[in-house]
């Protein structure tokens with residue numbers, strides 16, 4: 001697939017399987033149903049939650065550095081109250097995300113990771129990342145849309161992270177099912 005606006009380094013392709021028969025000898029061990037595929041998604045979703053954190057951290061660090069150097073009205077813009085408010089919101093989001101994914105990995109190490117854990121982290125982190133990258137872009141003014149300042153790339157990547165490995169809606173339904181006992185899928 002060409003002309004993607006985000007995650008351009010990731011090679012994506014649409015694979016269509018038609019009249020495809022897989023012989024028993026070629027079947028992956030332990031792959032019996034979609035439930036087994038879901039086990040893989042559980043792990044990769046947790047990884048995408050971490051990816052969101054990395055994206056947010058990159059945007060925050062670039063924005064912080066920029067605001068301490070950029071001067072307006074004779075002062076670094078980082079000395080203005082409203083800019084500091086953005087930086088604090090970014091760091092708060094980032095800290096909450098980091099705490100969540102750290103716990104996610106602890107659960108993984110303990111062998112207790114469930115679908116809903118990975119889903120809630122993926123939803124939360126990708127939502128918060130959108131907020132962080134948007135603030136980072138904002139405090140950089142016009143330079144925020146230039147690729148050379150890095151933040152524009154994080155803004156674009158946050159959009160892909162938001163949708164892949166399960167959208168916010170679908171991951172929310174997984175968590176909703178776990179906490180209520182009712183499946184809204186059917």
Ligand SMILES: Cc1cc2nc3c(=O)[nH]c(=O)nc-3n(C[C@H](O)[C@H](O)[C@H](O)COP(=O)(O)OP(=O)(O)OC[C@H]3O[C@@H](n4cnc5c(N)ncnc54)[C@H](O)[C@@H]3O)c2cc1C
Pocket residue numbers: 007010012160163164165166167168169170
């Ligand atoms: C960078 C990138 C990498 C990807 N890598 C892979 C990969 O390796 N393997 C792979 O198989 N796929 C991959 N995908 C595809 C990705 O998983 C899908 O794009 C994603 O799951 C959303 O599916 P869709 O695009 O078909 O959207 P749709 O299913 O058409 O959804 C559109 C909108 O409708 C909402 N929606 C759909 N159904 C419901 C419902 N029942 N209730 C409420 N809302 C609903 C969705 O949440 C979304 O907001 C990748 C996508 C990207 C962008």
